[in-house]
Amino acid sequence: MDIEKIRKELKKMLSSKRYVHSLATEEMAAFLAKQHNYESHKVRIASLLHDCAKDLPLDTQKDYIMRYEIVLDEIELKEPKLWHAAISQELAKRKFNIYDSEILQSIRIHPTGDKDMTSVDKIVVLSDYLEPNRNFRDNEKIKVIAMKDLNQATILVLTSKLLHVIKKGSLIHPRTIEARNDLLSIRDFANNSA
Ligand SMILES: [Fe+2]
Ligand SMILES: [Fe+2]
Numbered sequence: 001m002d003i004e005k006i007r008k009e010l011k012k013m014l015s016s017k018r019y020v021h022s023l024a025t026e027e028m029a030a031f032l033a034k035q036h037n038y039e040s041h042k043v044r045i046a047s048l049l050h051d052c053a054k055d056l057p058l059d060t061q062k063d064y065i066m067r068y069e070i071v072l073d074e075i076e077l078k079e080p081k082l083w084h085a086a087i088s089q090e091l092a093k094r095k096f097n098i099y100d101s102e103i104l105q106s107i108r109i110h111p112t113g114d115k116d117m118t119s120v121d122k123i124v125v126l127s128d129y130l131e132p133n134r135n136f137r138d139n140e141k142i143k144v145i146a147m148k149d150l151n152q153a154t155i156l157v158l159t160s161k162l163l164h165v166i167k168k169g170s171l172i173h174p175r176t177i178e179a180r181n182d183l184l185s186i187r188d189f190a191n192n193s194a
Contacts, residue, residue: 001096001097007048010048010049010052013053013055014051018055020133021134022048022050022051025047025048025051025124026048029047029123029124029127030043032126035147038123043120043123045100046106047123049091049092049098050085050106050107050110051088052088052091052095053084053087053088054084058080061080064087064090065087068094072086075171078171079173081111081170082111085108085110086108088107088108089104089105103120105120105121106121109121110124110125111173112161112175112179113158114178114179115175115178115182116182117183119150122154125157126150129142129157129160130142130146130157136160138156152187154179155183155187158176158179162180
């Protein structure tokens with residue numbers, strides 16, 4: 001499905017606020033891809049679709065999980081806010097005919113991150129956080145870093161996500177810790193061998 005058609009379909013599935021967020025995430029992703037000389041097609045599609053299931057009522061989300069036999073881990077099962085990532089991945093395949101494994105994976109892990117993140121994964125996580133409608137206190141600072149160093153910017157976003165989850169008293173997903181440790185190890189290895 002081409003990008004214009006995806007946007008049209010998406011508009012029918014999302015609240016206007018979420019649709020605006022998705023388009024702004026797409027724009028931020030294309031901007032970051034350009035900064036780092038990556039082709040923008042994959043990150044545009046992944047960031048457009050990352051939240052495509054998020055406005056479905058939880059009961060409907062539950063139905064999708066059962067019907068498509070979506071496997072959630074122990075923490076995801078207890079945190080309904082995380083369900084939309086796995087369902088969005090499934091809808092990207094079934095409704096939007098996206099079969100690119102890099103795109104699908106980045107949709108699946110966008111709320112938490114994961115170890116061995118690809119550039120597509122990092123750009124989607126960053127764009128979801130940095131798009132201007134989100135208005136986080138630190139997003140101008142992280143955006144400047146993201147233009148030069150995707151790893152360092154992703155470390156900062158994952159740190160902010162962890163602090164947010166801790167403050168709310170929610171469960172911490174171990175993937176976020178693994179992702180952050182992984183990126184910190186890469187950074188420290190690079191610093192030590194410089
Ligand atoms: Fe999301
Ligand atoms: Fe989002």
